[in-house]
Amino acid sequence: MDTLLELQNLTLSLGQRQVLGGIGLSIARGDIHALVGANGAGKSCLAYAIMGCEGYRPQQGTILFEGRRIDELPIQVRARLGITLAWQEPARFEGLRVSDYLHLGSPPGDPITALEAVGLSPTEYLDRPVDNTLSGGERKRIELAAIITMRPKLAILDEPAAGIDLLSLDELVAAIQAMQSIGSTILLITHVEQVAAHADRASQLCGGQIVCQGETQAVIENYKARRCRRCDGEICRHV
Numbered sequence: 001m002d003t004l005l006e007l008q009n010l011t012l013s014l015g016q017r018q019v020l021g022g023i024g025l026s027i028a029r030g031d032i033h034a035l036v037g038a039n040g041a042g043k044s045c046l047a048y049a050i051m052g053c054e055g056y057r058p059q060q061g062t063i064l065f066e067g068r069r070i071d072e073l074p075i076q077v078r079a080r081l082g083i084t085l086a087w088q089e090p091a092r093f094e095g096l097r098v099s100d101y102l103h104l105g106s107p108p109g110d111p112i113t114a115l116e117a118v119g120l121s122p123t124e125y126l127d128r129p130v131d132n133t134l135s136g137g138e139r140k141r142i143e144l145a146a147i148i149t150m151r152p153k154l155a156i157l158d159e160p161a162a163g164i165d166l167l168s169l170d171e172l173v174a175a176i177q178a179m180q181s182i183g184s185t186i187l188l189i190t191h192v193e194q195v196a197a198h199a200d201r202a203s204q205l206c207g208g209q210i211v212c213q214g215e216t217q218a219v220i221e222n223y224k225a226r227r228c229r230r231c232d233g234e235i236c237r238h239v
């Protein structure tokens, strides 16, 4: 396997609370890897730790990206190496138009193709401001379009389906697959089975620990059946 990202024994405490406890995870280059788990399982914290967000530096463990240790590197260096994160709450930029936003940093991809990939009409959206005059779902799609234009090596998507209407979930999946087809590897954090089901592999998180990983459907079934190693093989108390 050509491993893009490898986490070894990653442990993160915030204040008195341990939110990640000895995470081991490998993600293959080119894969969509789904991360599932109940509210509070630690999915977003893991995303922030990989991205290098302020305040989320692990106390223990190693993060390897393309075989290079990155856990001591600041967020902007990790971004330059090709890691990007789409936050659970999509960004607002008062005064910035969608076309400016999609051209920020002169990304390699074409903003028009990217907007079409997320199901938004370029003629209708390019001149609109990226502020609260857009719905949450529209901002979420525009953020995904920005990632498509960036062509990162690793895109971490935190709940990309949040705020996306049920009928548009297939379009969201198509946009994620478009990212994959242009070479990005995707860590896909989602509660929506219809979206997670399209991943190549998956991991299940409970209480800051990976309790199951492997073939996507098997992990989803394990999660839905509430099987959880951490909860002593009993019904998971956290689902």
Ligand SMILES: Nc1ncnc2c1ncn2[C@@H]1O[C@H](COP(=O)(O)OP(=O)(O)OP(=O)(O)O)[C@@H](O)[C@H]1O
Pocket: 014, 015, 017, 019, 037, 038, 039, 040, 041, 042, 043, 044, 045, 046
């Ligand atoms: N800055 C912080 N300080 C203290 N505790 C935090 C902080 N951020 C998150 N936590 C706690 O860490 C745990 C994991 O939170 P996280 O946001 O990673 O969960 P999640 O799996 O993404 O949940 P959800 O599905 O609800 O988004 C939670 O118990 C949360 O309250």
